[in-house]
Amino acid sequence: MSEKDNTVNITSEKNRYHHGDLRSALVEEGLKLIDTAPVDALSLREIARRAGVSATAVYRHFPDKAALLGALCLEGHARMAKAFEAAMASASPGVEAFNAMGRAYVTFALAHPSLFRLMMAQPDGPVAVPPPSAGGGGSDGMQILVNAIDGLFGPDAPVQVREAGRLRAWSLVHGLAMLMLDGQVPAEPALIDAVVDASVL
Amino acid sequence: MSEKDNTVNITSEKNRYHHGDLRSALVEEGLKLIDTAPVDALSLREIARRAGVSATAVYRHFPDKAALLGALCLEGHARMAKAFEAAMASASPGVEAFNAMGRAYVTFALAHPSLFRLMMAQPDGPVAVPPPSAGGGGSDGMQILVNAIDGLFGPDAPVQVREAGRLRAWSLVHGLAMLMLDGQVPAEPALIDAVVDASVL
DNA sequence: CGGACATGTTACCGGTGTAAACATTATTCC
DNA sequence: GGAATAATGTTTACACCGGTAACATGTCCG
Numbered sequence: 001m002s003e004k005d006n007t008v009n010i011t012s013e014k015n016r017y018h019h020g021d022l023r024s025a026l027v028e029e030g031l032k033l034i035d036t037a038p039v040d041a042l043s044l045r046e047i048a049r050r051a052g053v054s055a056t057a058v059y060r061h062f063p064d065k066a067a068l069l070g071a072l073c074l075e076g077h078a079r080m081a082k083a084f085e086a087a088m089a090s091a092s093p094g095v096e097a098f099n100a101m102g103r104a105y106v107t108f109a110l111a112h113p114s115l116f117r118l119m120m121a122q123p124d125g126p127v128a129v130p131p132p133s134a135g136g137g138g139s140d141g142m143q144i145l146v147n148a149i150d151g152l153f154g155p156d157a158p159v160q161v162r163e164a165g166r167l168r169a170w171s172l173v174h175g176l177a178m179l180m181l182d183g184q185v186p187a188e189p190a191l192i193d194a195v196v197d198a199s200v201l
Numbered sequence: 202m203s204e205k206d207n208t209v210n211i212t213s214e215k216n217r218y219h220h221g222d223l224r225s226a227l228v229e230e231g232l233k234l235i236d237t238a239p240v241d242a243l244s245l246r247e248i249a250r251r252a253g254v255s256a257t258a259v260y261r262h263f264p265d266k267a268a269l270l271g272a273l274c275l276e277g278h279a280r281m282a283k284a285f286e287a288a289m290a291s292a293s294p295g296v297e298a299f300n301a302m303g304r305a306y307v308t309f310a311l312a313h314p315s316l317f318r319l320m321m322a323q324p325d326g327p328v329a330v331p332p333p334s335a336g337g338g339g340s341d342g343m344q345i346l347v348n349a350i351d352g353l354f355g356p357d358a359p360v361q362v363r364e365a366g367r368l369r370a371w372s373l374v375h376g377l378a379m380l381m382l383d384g385q386v387p388a389e390p391a392l393i394d395a396v397v398d399a400s401v402l
Numbered sequence: 403c404g405g406a407c408a409t410g411t412t413a414c415c416g417g418t419g420t421a422a423a424c425a426t427t428a429t430t431c432c
Numbered sequence: 433g434g435a436a437t438a439a440t441g442t443t444t445a446c447a448c449c450g451g452t453a454a455c456a457t458g459t460c461c462g
Contacts, residue, residue: 018427018440040241043418056420057441065419123384164395167377167386171396172369175376183324185368194365195372217458220410244449254410257451261409266450 023061023071025051030072031115039114044068073122076115081141083108088144093151101148102173102196109177110187117181120174145170172196224262224272226252231273232316240315245269274323277316282342284309289345294352302349303374303397310378311388318382321375346371373397 019025029050034042044065045055062068087104091097109116149166176195179185220226230251235243245266246256263269288305292298310317350367377396380386 016427022440044420045418054442055418056443059420060440120379120383120385164399167392168373168396168399170386171376171380172373173376174380175372175374175378176368177376178321178379179372179375182321184321185371191368195369198365198369223409245451246449255412256449257412258410260451 019051019053019057022051022053022057025053026058026061026068027071027075030068031075034072034114034118035112037114039117042069042114069118070122072115073119076112076119077141079112079115080108080119081144084141084144084148088148095152098148098152098169099196101145102169103192105145105173106177106180106192106196109181113181116177220252220254220258223252223254223258226254227259227262227269228272228276231269232276235273235315235319236313238315240318243270243315243319270319271323273316274320277313277320278342280313280316281309281320282345285342285345285349289349296353299349299353299370300397302346303370304393306346306374307378307381307393307397310382314382317378 026047030042030047033047033050044058047068048055048058058065058068062071083104084101087100088097091100146166149169150162153162153165172195176185176192180187180191185191227248231243231248234248234251245259248269249256249259259266259269263272284305285302288301289298292301347367350370351363354363354366373396377386377393381388381392386392
């Protein structure tokens with residue numbers, strides 16, 4: 001913030017060659033776009049266009065399109081974590097919380113289809129709930145989910161049991177979410193309940 | 202088959218303007234391609250190229266790219282049905298057959314990732330196991346799966362129970378398949394067993 | 403034969419992701 | 433302060449894509 005010429009700072013706000021914070025703007029526009037369009041309609045050029053910038057400007061901030069999408073995923077996981085926390089908060093611990101999480105998982109996928117797809121399509125993304133072996137990894141949201149699942153079995157359950165249960169729970173909600181996203185199963189709340197609630201696993 | 206000039210019929214076999222059975226050739230090349238490439242790498246032009254034909258020739262046999270992919274799906278479901286039949290045949294009826302089907306589902310997905318994705322991405326495709334309501338529909342393979350599931354519960358089980366169980370079973374194996382395809386879960390046979398075998402549903 | 407028709411072709415359009423060269427602005431050092 | 437330098441945009445260009453229109457070639461049937 002030098003003294004320079006503050007009129008520029010006031011009158012401009014536009015038409016300035018340098019954007020200021022293009023990276024964030026691109027991510028923001030990307031997120032706006034992805035919630036209203038199928039995932040394959042998300043073009044680098046379109047995002048740049050909405051940010052009011054030339055297509056190749058993107059490459060100053062991301063090595064390629066995949067990297068930009070990766071940034072979107074990151075924000076996606078943050079949102080998912082929030083949804084999980086909310087679901088967790090509004091349910092008493094135990095099976096109820098567990099079911100609430102399952103519903104939250106499917107609900108999030110249905111609410112943000114393209115973003116969810118993108119998140120899951122990133123093999124090296126922050127999802128990676130370590131189903132067996134490997135500790136640590138996993139995004140915020142996923143860690144919450146894992147904890148909820150593990151809590152179900154109690155801390156004295158064998159590791160294998162917890163891991164298998166975790167994988168089964170994840171597969172169940174993920175499968176339902178995907179089937180509904182792909183239109184193979186109608187996205188009716190009753191069906192979500194039917195699948196989630198009955199889960200003793 | 203007129204008498205015309207049979208030397209042509211012999212010597213040609215190539216360089217003939219008319220392909221003979223381009224439609225089948227396109228489907229075949231498409232299936233070859235889809236098993237060795239990610240689903241988004243499946244371009245109409247590439248398929249036409251492999252069939253030794255110009256890109257626009259495709260439009261004489263399919264209204265657009267989606268229709269060509271639809272044809273691939275059809276063949277995919279035929280193959281899946283075969284896999285199910287084989288799994289069914291090599292297992293005694295009951296829970297065993299049911300688990301074998303589940304394993305076959307995931308195994309098929311892992312063996313033909315792009316084709317499986319394509320099949321599931323067709324909302325109006327022949328998959329559509331009618332989870333609740335609506336009878337009839339469903340592809341060959343899916344019908345076999347449905348029968349196996351229903352068999353588990355016995356014919357006297359309430360419709361709701363059978364339908365819910367069906368949906369849960371489908372979600373479970375579908376979710377596992379997807380997570381493995383997307384690299385979120387390692388595609389280890391032991392994990393497939395862990396998920397499928399424990400399923401009392 | 404000769405036309406009707408099916409099935410190929412080439413030419414073109416607007417769209418995409420991305421690399422290279424150039425332009426402008428911000429920063430840093432004397 | 434002013435010049436060198438780095439950071440950040442722009443323009444241009446390329447190869448690919450799906451799709452339309454107009455043209456060419458082959459087959460078939462009266």
